[in-house]
Amino acid sequence: MLKICVLEDEAAQMERMKAYLQKFQSEHADFEYVLDAYKNAFDLLEHYKRDVDLLFLDIRVPDMSGMEVAHRIREADQNVMIIFVTNLTQYAIEGYSVNAFDYILKPLAYNSFSSKLERALRMLSYRSSDITLDLRTRDGGRRVSADSITYIEISNHDIIVHVGAEQIRQWGTLSKLEAQLREAHFVRCSSSYLVNLKYVHKVRGDQLLVGGDTLSISRPRRKEFLNALAQYKGGSH
Template sequence: MIRIGIVEDDAGAIERLLSHLDRFQRAHGEKFHVGAFHDGADVIADYRPDWDVLFFDVQMPRVDGMTAARRIREVDSEVIMVFVTSSPHYAVSGYEVDALSYLLKPVSYASFEQEMTRVLTRIRRRPRRELLFTATDGAHHRIGVDDIRYIESVRHRIDLHTLDTTFSIATTVKAMEAELADCGFMRCHSGLLVNLRHVTGIEGSDCRIRGGGRLPISRPRKREFLAALAEHIGSRGISA
């Protein structure tokens, strides 16, 4: 699933972009995961490079969009950046952070649709690791590995949890761990394999997972799990 972030301090502008995204999904048969940040400071706080697209307002009270974009570009060379502004002269500055383009406020749907088409074309040119499998109901599936939040052992099968659905597969956590060995997954418990890119925090003996919920970290695995998580995000962390 394509992950889109809106960095904007104006509630009306956020609603306009959300409306355009909803219309685009319905018109083009797409499905997006969308998040909103109300200031540049919010998006760079604990930033992790797991967004596909970021729409930046330029002028925001605490950290402006251009400054936030520069900070993010230091640790994320892949995310597509689009500036949304009422001032065309900011477009020149966008080249500093390899922005795809800019949209002028108020953003019309026609302009937005054209830009999103360009964005999706660029995204789909990237190499994407996918997992092909047959679920226990006999249906065949192909999903992006990055979309998997965690894998859970349930009796004689595993449940594979993405942001919006769960698949049951007749295999083991051990087998999935071997298949996804180079993809940033780590066991937090004997029956749980977690995609580290979806861990949003640690609370006591639990880890928080994007999309809601917590998973237990067993005592024997805690040190190794925390070390792997630190290595995964270490040099990528950004402080406001």
């Protein structure tokens, strides 16, 4: 079940969005969703929970710009997929600052809306992972979901698996884990780090923010890493 959230202050546009979602559902038997709809930004931010899969943001609402809303959402939720709804194409470029997936031009047309939604659903499916790792630590065995790992590093012949604020150490090689986690969207940013693309918040120069940590991107790995990140995020960098 997909959770969709919409911020749109124009009643006619909101009704059109709802109608398009219902039409899309009638054409795709496996598409199931719940919808939260908001007319103003403050209500959305007050009630927002980090369980939204897809967020449609109107760029222009009276109480706050959609871009500012997106920045505030990103402070709490790095995973939600954001699609801007706008009549100005210039905002498509600004959208990369908040890892926006795409934008839809007003007035909404069903063909454009449905094609963007199909692409978003493919990417959401692409992101999902049920891969687990059986880690062998000094204290015994531990099973960890790949989805919960922010990144993995090698230090003094130890593998350090970062799961939130926790660090799990085990013996092994980064290459072996890289092969196991390739389908879970882990990519090396250097010879020392294997990164879960889900948790990449920002790339700036030769550094990236992963979870709450800053890692370096090596020059030989830079192009491959950024290409993988762009494909995962659904845009280009």
